[in-house]
Amino acid sequence: MARARPLGTGVSRGAVSELTASRLSLYLRCLSELEGEGATHVSSSNLARRFDLNAAQIRKDLAIFGEFGVRGVGYEVGTLKRHLQSILGLDQTRKVAIIGAGHLGQALADSGGFASGGFRIAALFDDDPQKIGSRTRGGLVVQDVRRLREVVAREGIEIGVITVPAPAAQEVAQRCASAGLRALLNFAPARLTVPAEVRVKNVDLKEHLETLCFYMPRA
Amino acid sequence: MARARPLGTGVSRGAVSELTASRLSLYLRCLSELEGEGATHVSSSNLARRFDLNAAQIRKDLAIFGEFGVRGVGYEVGTLKRHLQSILGLDQTRKVAIIGAGHLGQALADSGGFASGGFRIAALFDDDPQKIGSRTRGGLVVQDVRRLREVVAREGIEIGVITVPAPAAQEVAQRCASAGLRALLNFAPARLTVPAEVRVKNVDLKEHLETLCFYMPRA
DNA sequence: TTTTGTGAACTAGTTCACAGCT
DNA sequence: AGCTGTGAACTAGTTCACAAAA
Numbered sequence: 292m293a294r295a296r297p298l299g300t301g302v303s304r305g306a307v308s309e310l311t312a313s314r315l316s317l318y319l320r321c322l323s324e325l326e327g328e329g330a331t332h333v334s335s336s337n338l339a340r341r342f343d344l345n346a347a348q349i350r351k352d353l354a355i356f357g358e359f360g361v362r363g364v365g366y367e368v369g370t371l372k373r374h375l376q377s378i379l380g381l382d383q384t385r386k387v388a389i390i391g392a393g394h395l396g397q398a399l400a401d402s403g404g405f406a407s408g409g410f411r412i413a414a415l416f417d418d419d420p421q422k423i424g425s426r427t428r429g430g431l432v433v434q435d436v437r438r439l440r441e442v443v444a445r446e447g448i449e450i451g452v453i454t455v456p457a458p459a460a461q462e463v464a465q466r467c468a469s470a471g472l473r474a475l476l477n478f479a480p481a482r483l484t485v486p487a488e489v490r491v492k493n494v495d496l497k498e499h500l501e502t503l504c505f506y507m508p509r510a
Numbered sequence: 511m512a513r514a515r516p517l518g519t520g521v522s523r524g525a526v527s528e529l530t531a532s533r534l535s536l537y538l539r540c541l542s543e544l545e546g547e548g549a550t551h552v553s554s555s556n557l558a559r560r561f562d563l564n565a566a567q568i569r570k571d572l573a574i575f576g577e578f579g580v581r582g583v584g585y586e587v588g589t590l591k592r593h594l595q596s597i598l599g600l601d602q603t604r605k606v607a608i609i610g611a612g613h614l615g616q617a618l619a620d621s622g623g624f625a626s627g628g629f630r631i632a633a634l635f636d637d638d639p640q641k642i643g644s645r646t647r648g649g650l651v652v653q654d655v656r657r658l659r660e661v662v663a664r665e666g667i668e669i670g671v672i673t674v675p676a677p678a679a680q681e682v683a684q685r686c687a688s689a690g691l692r693a694l695l696n697f698a699p700a701r702l703t704v705p706a707e708v709r710v711k712n713v714d715l716k717e718h719l720e721t722l723c724f725y726m727p728r729a
Numbered sequence: 730t731t732t733t734g735t736g737a738a739c740t741a742g743t744t745c746a747c748a749g750c751t
Numbered sequence: 752a753g754c755t756g757t758g759a760a761c762t763a764g765t766t767c768a769c770a771a772a773a
Contacts, residue, residue, distance in 0.1 A: 304725055310764075316720040320699060334732060342701055345766055347735090354734055362733040362772040380723045387719070394647075398617030399715070404675075404699065410719055428613075450722060456623075474722040476715075480539060480623065482561055490725050492718050496618070496695075499711050500606070500629055501535040503669060503693040504599045506523055506709050529742075553754060564744055566757090573756055581750040581755045 302356055311352050315379055317342060318349065322372040334365035381409035386446055388472070390463050391454035392417035392425075392433045395478060399452060401429030413446045418459075436463070440470040450474045457481040464491070521575055530571050534594055536561060537568065541591040553584035600628035605665055607691070609682050610673035611636035611644075611652045614697060618671060620648035632665045637678075655682070659689040669693045676700040683710070 321341055325333055335353075339346040353359055353371075356378050360366045376382050389396045392415050400415045416436040417423060423435045434442060442448065451467040453460055453475060460479035467475055468489045475491045477483055480498070483491050540560055544552055554572075558565040572578055572590075575597050579585045595601050608615045611634050619634045635655040636642060642654045653661060661667065670686040672679055672694060679698035686694055687708045694710045696702055699717075702710050 307724075308764075309721060312721045312724045313717055315724065316714075316717040319720070320716075336732080346732095347766060347768090348764090350732090350734060351765085358734075360733050363731045364773070365732065378724070379720050380726055380728060381720065385719075385723055385726075394617035394621045398613035402613045404716065408716065409723075410716075449726065450719065474726050476718055476722060490722055492722055494713065494715070494718060495535075496713070497539075497623065497627065497629075498532055498535040499695055499713060500604075500669065501538070501598050501600065502528060502531045503695060503709055503711055504604055504628075505526075505531045505534065505597070507599055507604075507668065507693050509599060527742075555754085565754095566744060566746090567742090569754090569756060570743085577756075579755050582753045583751070584754065 307355060311355065312379075314344075314349075314352050315375055318352070319372065319375040319379065319381075322368055322375065325368050326372060330368050332365045333368055333371075335360070337365070376409070383409075385410050385450055386413040386448040387411065387450045387452060388414045388416065388439070388443060388448045388467075389452045389454060390416045390436060390439070390467065391456075391459075391479075392419075392422050392427070393454060393456075396452075396454035397427045399454065400427050400431050410450075413448050414442050416442075436466070439466055443470045443472060448472065450476065453477045453479055453483075455479055464489075526574060530574070531598075533563075533568075533571055534598055537571070538591065538594040538598065538600075541587055541594065544587050545591060549587050551584045552587055552590075554579070556584070595628070602628075604629050604669055605632040605667040606630065606669045606671060607633045607635065607658070607662060607667045607686075608671045608673060609635045609655060609658070609686065610675075610678075610698075611638075611641050611646070612673060612675075615671075615673035616646045618673065619646050619650050629669075632667050633661050635661075655685070658685055662689045662691060667691065669695065672696045672698055672702075674698055683708075 318338065321338060335346040335349045338349050356374070359371050359374055387410050389400050389412060396415060400412050412431065415427065415431050415433050416439055417433050418436045422433045425433050449472065451472040451474070453463055453467070455463050457479045460477065460481040461483055464475060464477070464483040464485050468485045473489055475483070475485070475489060477491055477493045478496070480495050485491055537557065540557060554565040554568045557568050575593070578590050578593055606629055608619050608631060615634060619631050631650065634646065634650050634652050635658055636652050637655045641652045644652050668691065670691040670693070672682055672686070674682050676698045679696065679700040680702055683694060683696070683702040683704050687704045692708055694702070694704070694708060696710055696712045697715070699714050704710055
């Protein structure tokens, strides 16, 4: 029906569920793999087999943004990949700041997987004078968190990753928001209160472990 | 109606949704905080206010496992905390093995938050001869992944955390399963195929970043 | 024929609203 | 009066099933 709209335009992102959005990211990764394998086309049922998903689910997710498939044929791998990158906003490099130069913060700063594919770790911050000025093993300098606003503005950083201890997280989140960051990935085990225009995603490692534990057979 | 059952007994864990299980973990953390603040009782609506949740949701989650509250009064903080620990299987210390001594693996091994509260990082593995025998900054020795089965059996390790690169993840998962681990927390961007008795939880940091990106206002 | 795109049916998850205790 | 526990109502998410297109 709706002829392929100019990619993502006209679709209100707020109306798309987070479940759909995270599946889009999954599809994108899979398409990159398929491209690497030299595949030119892929069907929704082929994709579905690779994850544990229903084919109609995948078609529905994609159909939100336009008609990318060809009936009887499937999806063209390269084209769909570019469309997904555009839909996810990955056609430009996004700069990321990590706040909290503890073990996790430094590991994320140095880990290639995190820094590749559309993201660049542009800065690492801490409030500990002992750490400020030192470098991670990967060579990134730890900067004073009081300079967050300045660096965010100068470097055009858009995303903040919070890896400080829980008691400091709320204050840091507030600081990030007022520095102009509009998306926060929070690893601290604390619920953050931020202005409505800032999107927060919590990743609680302990919660994941405890959930696994729950399903484990009991002694 | 159902008088408080002997804690968790008689409730088939498989029938409880993962959403509920992860909320239980959230409630537990909140109760620990409340205990620290010296609170003796808490109502479902008080708890609901702390997260962004509905009070009936919380009552329903808890009611699956028994009647822990008192009408007109609420829940007793200490008692409910102990019940939740027992329900989640946290009344005994669970040992964890980390497979993959890269930046992330080492960071998780050393990070106190991950290792505390019912979990102990019992071993760290890698297959790189350069790394085997070396120590993390926290002092944990990197062991040869070929000794996984042996160490898992000897130490009574139950949970595996996979922090190897994506191409190695499937093989490592298989190895974990055959070593007797029944729960895997997978940080590699790859879907794992494992025997049905092994529970896998995927944590994909790139996926989280991309999802955040999707909701960000466009240039 | 094959596979998309999509309304309709279904399933899971959440919220409401109130009876039943304390 | 106040708050839990829970059936009933509602909402969101998934799967089915088929018409439409190549």
